[in-house]
Amino acid sequence: MADFLSIILAAGKGTRMKSEKIKILHKAAGKVIIKHVIYTLEDLSTKIINVVGYQKKEVELALNDFQDLDMNYVVQEKQLGTGHAVKQASEYITNHSGPVLILYGDTPLLRKETVAEFVEEHQKNKSDLTVMTAVFSNPVGYGRILKDDSGELTAIVEEKDADQDIKKIQEVNSGVYCVDSKLLGVFLKNMDNNNSQAEYYLTDLIEFAVERRKNINTFTVPDSEEIIGINTRRQLADAEKVLRKRIINKHFDNGVTIIDPENTYIDAEVIIARDTIIYPFCYLEGKTIIGENTVINPHCRLQNAEIASNVNILSNSIIRDSSVGENTNVGPFAYLRPGSKVADNCKIGDFVELKKTEVKSGAKVPHLCYAGDAEIGERTNIGAGTIFANYDGEKKHKTKIGKDVFIGSDSILIAPLKIGNNAKTAAGSVVTKDIEKNKTVMGVPARIYKK
Numbered sequence: 001m002a003d004f005l006s007i008i009l010a011a012g013k014g015t016r017m018k019s020e021k022i023k024i025l026h027k028a029a030g031k032v033i034i035k036h037v038i039y040t041l042e043d044l045s046t047k048i049i050n051v052v053g054y055q056k057k058e059v060e061l062a063l064n065d066f067q068d069l070d071m072n073y074v075v076q077e078k079q080l081g082t083g084h085a086v087k088q089a090s091e092y093i094t095n096h097s098g099p100v101l102i103l104y105g106d107t108p109l110l111r112k113e114t115v116a117e118f119v120e121e122h123q124k125n126k127s128d129l130t131v132m133t134a135v136f137s138n139p140v141g142y143g144r145i146l147k148d149d150s151g152e153l154t155a156i157v158e159e160k161d162a163d164q165d166i167k168k169i170q171e172v173n174s175g176v177y178c179v180d181s182k183l184l185g186v187f188l189k190n191m192d193n194n195n196s197q198a199e200y201y202l203t204d205l206i207e208f209a210v211e212r213r214k215n216i217n218t219f220t221v222p223d224s225e226e227i228i229g230i231n232t233r234r235q236l237a238d239a240e241k242v243l244r245k246r247i248i249n250k251h252f253d254n255g256v257t258i259i260d261p262e263n264t265y266i267d268a269e270v271i272i273a274r275d276t277i278i279y280p281f282c283y284l285e286g287k288t289i290i291g292e293n294t295v296i297n298p299h300c301r302l303q304n305a306e307i308a309s310n311v312n313i314l315s316n317s318i319i320r321d322s323s324v325g326e327n328t329n330v331g332p333f334a335y336l337r338p339g340s341k342v343a344d345n346c347k348i349g350d351f352v353e354l355k356k357t358e359v360k361s362g363a364k365v366p367h368l369c370y371a372g373d374a375e376i377g378e379r380t381n382i383g384a385g386t387i388f389a390n391y392d393g394e395k396k397h398k399t400k401i402g403k404d405v406f407i408g409s410d411s412i413l414i415a416p417l418k419i420g421n422n423a424k425t426a427a428g429s430v431v432t433k434d435i436e437k438n439k440t441v442m443g444v445p446a447r448i449y450k451k
């Protein structure tokens with residue numbers, strides 16, 4: 001496929017979303033809307049120009065993941081319409097000879113395969129202009145596709161400019177176009193804003209091309225839902241549903257068992273290996289990665305969690321920005337807060353909260369515990385009810401516990417604190433000073449126990 005130029009319109013505010021945040025930065029299936037659009041271009045040999053306006057810094061930040069793509073930004077200071085938005089990329093259009101692909105940043109359901117096929121069609125037909133369309137049983141809100149008696153595209157009329165007859169037309173404009181750079185360049189110099197919205201409509205390009213007797217074609221997507229444009233929260237929810245279904249199907253194809261697909265919520269960027277089982281009412285979010293043969297039991301929420309193979313995450317556990325090693329059990333009702341790292345063969349039991357805590361191989365924190373800013377050594381056992389008192393009212397302090405340590409039930413470990421290998425605390429100890437290796441302490445405050 002020949003190299004082409006892609007322009008993505010992402011400068012609008014999205015007033016219909018009624019939000020502080022511009023609409024293309026809202027998330028659908030855990031991924032900002034515009035990322036879904038850029039993703040369709042990932043495998044194509046194209047230079048991408050994003051037209052940004054509102055919250056441009058945030059848009060650039062959201063697209064940081066696409067470092068490998070040839071991507072540039074142009075700014076549309078005033079949002080005077082989709083035609084005016086494309087005009088901001090004039091410099092790139094003039095320097096490019098061949099097809100220009102234009103996409104709107106608010107269509108997250110578009111598939112990679114569809115975009116590739118669309119560009120191929122355009123080139124195969126030696127088109128000057130190809131418009132992607134879809135047929136909707138309820139076309140309200142979209143620009144309508146006008147065709148003459150021989151079925152040739154003659155114009156696109158926006159809902160707000162349409163009369164009753166035009167409103168009945170069910171074929172709509174998707175906002176995806178492929179157009180020859182020269183034709184586009186001339187149009188941008190000549191377009192006007194004589195319409196109900198006083199906007200420079202990109203859709204006027206069609207009549208402009210018709211007047212010049214250009215080779216114009218339409219490409220109708222078989223699956224109309226692909227071109228749903230997000231203008232309102234309702235459309236966002238519709239898109240979310242479609243995306244989630246697609247994501248679940250992808251995991252089925254990869255050999256993942258999802259007991260109840262209707263009640264499982266998996267974000268677009270989540271990776272799950274085969275033979276893993278996901279029970280209902282789980283939320284797998286962000287960049288969560290799950291290994292093979294792992295079980296995620298009902299009502300768990302994993303956000304950017306890295307879960308290895310053969311892990312059992314029991315019900316009602318929450319894991320955020322943390323990792324869990326192989327053959328480890330977590331939960332029920334465990335809360336792993338950001339920065340926690342649980343190694344292999346560990347047990348994190350019920351009502352255990354970890355924050356920025358490393359639990360090394362074979363260690364156990366089986367019941368009712370808070371551990372924050374801590375390191376727990378290999379094979380160490382933390383008794384039920386233990387509290388790592390990491391906060392003195394002003395600062396957070398660290399606790400470092402060595403290997404094969406036994407912390408008795410209901411111990412309170414006052415940080416900063418170091419506990420040597422093989423040390424022990426008796427039940428109910430309040431440990432205020434470091435404990436050397438092999439020593440046992442007891443009492444309040446804890447003192448060395450001598451036989």
Ligand code: UD1
Binds near residue numbers: 010014144156172175
């Ligand atoms: C647009 C089309 C309509 C089509 C529909 C498909 C026009 C005039 N109308 O309508 O025919 O059926 O999309 O979803 O093109 N934008 C800018 N700068 C602007 C205005 C818009 O960058 O000045 C961006 C927006 O951020 C958005 C995209 O262009 O990503 C489309 O704008 P939007 O306002 O959503 O157009 P629609 O009313 O949906």
Ligand code: MG
Binds near residue numbers: 106
């Ligand atoms: Mg739109």
